[in-house]
Amino acid sequence: PVRLRYPDASPRPPPAHPGSRRPGARSSIAAPSLWRHCPRGQSKGCALLAAWAGPWHGPVRGVGRSTVWVEVDVLHCMVLSCPASRAATVEREMELRHKNEMLRVEAEARARAKAERENADIIREQIRLKAAEHRQTVLESIRTAGTLFGEGFRAFVTDRDKVTATVAGLTLLAVGVYSAKNATAVTSRFIEARLGKPSLVRETSRITVLEALRHPIQVSRRLLSRPQDVLEGVVLSPSLEARVRDIAIATRNTKKNRGLYRHILLYGPPGTGKTLFAKKLALHSGMDYAIMTGGDVAPMGREGVTAMHKLFDWANTSRRGLLLFMDEADAFLRKRATEEISKDLRATLNAFLYHMGQHSNKFMLVLASNLPEQFDCAINSRIDVMVHFDLPQQEERERLVRLHFDNCVLKPATEGKRRLKLAQFDYGSKCSEVARLTEGMSGREIAQLAVSWQATAYASKDGVLTEAMMDACVQDAVQQYRQKMRWLKAEGPGRGVEHPLSRVQGETRTSWSLAADPSYPCLAGPCTFRICSWVGTGLCPGPLSPRMSCGGGQPFCPSGHPLL
DSSP, X not given: OOEEEOTTOOOXXXXXXXXXXXXXXXXXXXXXGGEEEOSSOOOTTOEEEOOTTSSOOSOBTTBOGGGOEEEOOOTTOSGGGOHHHHHHHHHHHHHHHHHHHHHHHHHHHHHHXXXXXXXXXXXXXXXXXXXHHHHHHHHHHHHHHXXXXXXXXXXXXXXXXXXXXXXXXXXXXXXXXXXXXXXXXXXXXXXXXXXXXXXXXXXXXXXXXXXXXXXXXXXXXXXXXXXXXXXXXXXXXXXXXXXXXXXXXXXXXXXXXXXXXXXXXXXXXXXXXXXXXXXXXXXXXXXXXXXXXXXXXXXXXXXXXXXXXXXXXXXXXXXXXXXXXEETGGGTSBOTTSTTSOHHHHHHHHHHHHHHSSOOSSEXXXXXXXXXXXXXXXXXXHOOEXXXXXXXXXXXXXXXXXXXXXXXXXXXXXXXXXOOEEOSXXXXXXXXXHHHXXXXXXXXXXXXXXXXXXXXXXXXXXXXXXXXXXXXXXXHHHHHHHHHHHHHHHTOSSSOOBOXXXXXXXXXXXXXXXXXXXXXXXXXXXXXXXXXXXXXXXXXXXXXXXXXXXXXXXXXXETTXXXX
16 A cells, blocks of 8 residues: 655554544555556566556645655565566657657758748848958959069169179078088988998998997907917918918008008918908908908899999098908909899999009908909909918818817817816827828818817717717718718819819829810810810829819819719
């Protein structure tokens, strides 16, 4: 049941008749018409309280509607407690709201259209008046601007001082713009030439500002270091050693006297010390060195000419003098008459020849090549000194073995943390034996053999290098060397490839009879690289040439060589 109570009364039993109720007493009347069950009937306790203005319209037995409040004390009988009723109410409310909004918009649109139809003449008249006013304003602005410009120009032309000042100002402005543009380019090239490193340079000892900021201690040591011996760590034959020492002394005195440097060509088999000598020559003479390779020029294409000019501009800015060393020069300085060279590479070569045409007191060129016969004739005419680096003989090999044995084995075993240990055996006799077994190997291959000794010791469990381990490394190196010689023979003669064999391993014979390649019947002497002459067809007495062809391209090969 629903009870109707006065808000200011306490609960009391209802009176028997409304007329007998005392003022201020509570009235409790059952009003079953104020509520009804839920339409869906989902729960017994679910009920909907009818609106106060619903089916029951009269006052509650003398109680005014404004002074009565309703309290429904039934579980789950609130209006919001039924989800179905709440959803239906919200949906109905939204539908009505949408319809009202559509009706409002439609009414506004109709009213607006009606107003525009009724006021069409007025709107057209307003547009016409605005256009006429805008036209009149523009015409007046043009007339005013023309009048002002004409009067100003007339006054400017008649005043000679203003004309003179204007011409002078425009001239100075043009000069300033042109100067700033060119000065920026010149300044950038100046900074790049002194602070940057050219793209063609792979390695250099020249100190840059960036390097000085990164490694100040190393740069300070380099500046305070004394000139080194040109042959320190370089093992050469006595005759070649004397010649390169003379070249080093001449270069050092040239720098002291600010003379003109000479261009040098170092040629010979790979791994014979050409690059090492070039570095030592620069350090001995107190010059900076820069190393580049000939193979880096061709991939640059059209940028090769610009890069070459930047390289020599950078070389000319050296205060100490620069030794520019080009390794594998035959990859770049090839004959221009051949079809294999591209237009861009030919143009880059011409730029190189331009800078190489005259001697300089700023830089010297040192070229290293295994195939000097492939050089362009213009390069050969610009070379002042040619030095041939040959393969080391028995004495030089023994010195090389001892040198690399000390650096790679003895020093790690006696200095520092001593992680490498060395077994007890006769080191001197072992080095002599290794030098005898490495017949025909270059200095680089002997250095690689010493590195393999160190790696083998580090790979062992106890870290001890024994004599047996050294012998195994030597045998492996000899086998690899023989395989390289087989590959060299398979390439075929007549290509100008260096042939590093001059005698049989373990023997003392110094001469061989040479048999010509049957695929090349035309043979003629003499050989321009060794003192020998061709006798008959395909035979040549005298010492074995270390090349597989003579200067004219006559191929030959040793007959019955055991390593081949």
